[in-house]
Amino acid sequence: MKKYFHSVRLEADKCCGCTHCLSRCPTEAIRVHDGKAQILSERCIDCGECIRVCPHHAKQAVSSTLDEINKYKLKVAIPAPALFGQFNNLDNIDIVLTGLKAIGFDRVFEVSRAAELVSEATRKLIKENELKKPIISSACPAVVRMIKIRFPELCGNVMPLLAPIEVAARIARKEAMEETGLKSEEIGVFFITPCAAKVTEIHSPAYVEKSACDGAIAFSKIYPELSQAMDHLEEVEPLGQSGLMGIGWANSGGESAAMLGNKYLAADGIENVIRVLEELEDEHIHDVDFVELNACSGGCVGGALTVENPYVAQARIQNLRKYLPVSLNHLEENSIDMMKWENELKFDADIFRLDEDIFKAMSMMERMETIIKDLPGIDCGSCGAPTCRAMAEDIVKGRAKQTDCIFKLKEKIQNVYDQLSGLS
Amino acid sequence: MSGALHLHYEVSGEDFTRAGEASGAVKKRLKSLGYDSDAIRRVAIAMYEAEINMVIHADGGFCDVDIYPDRVEILLADKGPGIPDVEKAMTEGFSTAPDNVRSLGFGAGMGLPNIKKYSDEMRIETTIGVGTNLYLTVKVKK
Numbered sequence: 001m002k003k004y005f006h007s008v009r010l011e012a013d014k015c016c017g018c019t020h021c022l023s024r025c026p027t028e029a030i031r032v033h034d035g036k037a038q039i040l041s042e043r044c045i046d047c048g049e050c051i052r053v054c055p056h057h058a059k060q061a062v063s064s065t066l067d068e069i070n071k072y073k074l075k076v077a078i079p080a081p082a083l084f085g086q087f088n089n090l091d092n093i094d095i096v097l098t099g100l101k102a103i104g105f106d107r108v109f110e111v112s113r114a115a116e117l118v119s120e121a122t123r124k125l126i127k128e129n130e131l132k133k134p135i136i137s138s139a140c141p142a143v144v145r146m147i148k149i150r151f152p153e154l155c156g157n158v159m160p161l162l163a164p165i166e167v168a169a170r171i172a173r174k175e176a177m178e179e180t181g182l183k184s185e186e187i188g189v190f191f192i193t194p195c196a197a198k199v200t201e202i203h204s205p206a207y208v209e210k211s212a213c214d215g216a217i218a219f220s221k222i223y224p225e226l227s228q229a230m231d232h233l234e235e236v237e238p239l240g241q242s243g244l245m246g247i248g249w250a251n252s253g254g255e256s257a258a259m260l261g262n263k264y265l266a267a268d269g270i271e272n273v274i275r276v277l278e279e280l281e282d283e284h285i286h287d288v289d290f291v292e293l294n295a296c297s298g299g300c301v302g303g304a305l306t307v308e309n310p311y312v313a314q315a316r317i318q319n320l321r322k323y324l325p326v327s328l329n330h331l332e333e334n335s336i337d338m339m340k341w342e343n344e345l346k347f348d349a350d351i352f353r354l355d356e357d358i359f360k361a362m363s364m365m366e367r368m369e370t371i372i373k374d375l376p377g378i379d380c381g382s383c384g385a386p387t388c389r390a391m392a393e394d395i396v397k398g399r400a401k402q403t404d405c406i407f408k409l410k411e412k413i414q415n416v417y418d419q420l421s422g423l424s
Numbered sequence: 425m426s427g428a429l430h431l432h433y434e435v436s437g438e439d440f441t442r443a444g445e446a447s448g449a450v451k452k453r454l455k456s457l458g459y460d461s462d463a464i465r466r467v468a469i470a471m472y473e474a475e476i477n478m479v480i481h482a483d484g485g486f487c488d489v490d491i492y493p494d495r496v497e498i499l500l501a502d503k504g505p506g507i508p509d510v511e512k513a514m515t516e517g518f519s520t521a522p523d524n525v526r527s528l529g530f531g532a533g534m535g536l537p538n539i540k541k542y543s544d545e546m547r548i549e550t551t552i553g554v555g556t557n558l559y560l561t562v563k564v565k566k
Contacts, residue, residue: 152461278448282468353458358493361457362429369431393456 007061007199008046012036014058019381021050021059026270027149031394032384042351045145046200047270047295048304061196061305064215066222069104072188072214076176077105078168079192081112081242081250082300083219084320085313087227093247093320097239099230100192103222107176108239111191112246114168116329119245119258121161121336126262126289132156134265134280134288137255139163141201142295143273144345148206152347153281157291160341162208164249165191165198167339169212191216194303195296207341218305243328244321251314252299256292258327266292268299354396368392376407428490428497429457435475435500437484440525446487447471450496457491460564467496467562470542473535474500474558480525481505482556495544498560506552514540 017035029043030050037050037058050059069075077100084093097108118139125131138144138159147154162170169189176187193199193216202211248254252268265288267276273293279285296302298310301317308316354361354368368389375388383404385391394400403409431453433446451468471487478485482504490497507513514536521531540546545561 150455153465281465282447282451282472283465284472347461349458352455354456356458358457358459362491362493365453365457366429 004041005200005203006041006044006046007196008044008051009060009062010037010039011058011060014056016056020053020055022381022386024049024053026274028386028390045142046197047142048196049270051304061199061218063193063199063218063221064190066104066217068215069188069190073186074176074180074182075105076107076109076172076187076189077192078109078111078172078189080194080300081247082194082306083192085250085301085316086219086306086308093240094236094238095230098233098237099226102229102233103225109168109172110242111164111168112242112249113329114171115164115249116243116246116327117331118161118164118167120331121339122159123260134291135159137292139255140294142197143293144206148345149348149351151277151281154277155345155347158345161339166212173212188214190214192222194219194300194306196304207343207345209342220305220307223307241328243326244324245327247317247321250300250317252294256290259290262289263287264290264292268294269297270295364396367396371395375405382406428492431489433487435478435484435486437479440479443476443479444472447475450489460566463562463564466542470539470560471498473539476530477535478502480521495561495563500558503555506554506556507550508552510548
């Protein structure tokens with residue numbers, strides 16, 4: 001298997017082995033061993049929750065630096081719409097886009113333009129009744145990974161269209177090649193990203209062989225230089241080509257609103273997303289055609305690599321959308337074909353199951369249930385696993401022993417003490 | 425091991441908002457076993473409906489779940505009022521649920537019909553004034 005790239009990493013020096021990240025990880029992908037957190041790579045969906053909660057900043061997201069763009073003859077920036085919500089007193093998106101050119105990019109292509117195309121394509125596919133309902137948005141890569149490792153029955157409900165970022169990268173690259181005559185490898189397309197999951201998606205894409213993006217630069221990394229450049233622009237170029245529909249994708253509910261009247265549901269924040277997925281799987285949610293799910297609270301504006309409070313950014317985005325045309329990008333003939341997935345979304349059965357052999361898995365679970373009965377059940381995290389149940393799982397998998405539990409250890413010491421005092 | 429993995433859950437009749445916890449726990453365990461996903465879905469739905477019924481009509485009870493590699497057998501037992509007319513209760517749209525739960529979206533009269541639809545075998549033993557035992561089997565179709 002190809003090694004899976006993760007954007008979320010641990011800086012061991014800064015980690016003090018506390019339990020903040022442990023208890024917040026939605027896929028129980030973190031264990032603390034020998035006083036340091038470890039990420040179980042196969043379970044991590046790069047949602048960025050651990051980055052947000054770590055008080056010691058030991059969890060980091062790897063992303064490209066601005067220097068990396070210099071490897072290419074022509075540099076193209078494709079900014080996420082959430083970027084426009086990061087600046088105080090901004091009344092014109094063109095200032096941000098021109099600012100990107102001032103810090104080294106030759107061209108810009110807003111991801112919100114591609115979002116408008118994806119919205120139109122989705123509406124078309126819904127109308128033609130081609131998709132299994134309810135359709136789940138494929139835009140948030142952390143959500144798609146979550147479905148891929150935990151919700152086998154929902155893999156077929158994920159909209160089989162590329163996320164706007166991938167569509168934007170493809171169009172931007174093609175346009176740049178046509179207009180400059182440069183070869184694809186001479187052009188660097190960089191996504192300006194609010195989150196870690198998108199960085200991972202570019203390096204290890206779920207449903208294409210290779211991403212059309214060459215890298216992703218975090219909002220937080222580009223922010224100081226960009227905001228300074230924006231303050232010193234001599235001229236603002238009219239570069240913006242998105243309508244309010246595309247810009248709206250930055251906020252939770254924005255993609256749904258672009259469904260224009262289809263019955264939809266929009267949930268944000270990873271815990272809420274999981275609850276909705278559970279209910280969808282159990283067929284408790286009816287009368288909904290489209291489901292928009294964002295792992296971050298507030299939507300992409302809430303990404304772990306943003307600089308502004310998500311709700312402040314949300315309000316700014318709403319302001320910027322005022323007086324914009326509804327949509328400025330429309331499908332051309334055959335453009336839906338270019339948006340289709342190259343690979344089917346396949347469930348990764350191995351991630352959470354105890355064993356491939358059902359008989360073995362059953363006897364492991366029987367042991368787990370016995371172990372759990374004997375544990376204190378307070379999910380304190382002291383053993384290094386997020387819950388007593390996860391610890392029991394680790395024990396039957398041979399990754400932990402019962403005395404890793406401090407309560408069990410105390411009991412054992414007490415027994416030894418009692419025996420010894422009985423001797424005297 | 426006796427060939428089956430046995431799970432037991434008490435279903436509280438006191439707190440309606442906790443209904444669905446047992447079926448949720450069984451679903452989670454089946455997923456850890458790497459069980460067939462279609463069977464998991466059917467167990468989760470059938471058991472959920474039965475659990476809700478137990479809370480609405482019978483003030484709770486208990487569930488015994490036996491997981492075999494090729495099937496899941498579930499007993500849901502309560503000491504409720506019993507079902508006077510099982511055939512009628514099996515009719516789609518027939519419901520005796522009180523108004524307070526209807527406002528939550530329950531009581532559409534699809535409980536027992538759905539349980540039958542999603543399970544492969546279903547048997548009801550019911551005695552008026554004594555209680556109801558509902559036996560379900562969901563098989564792995566492969």
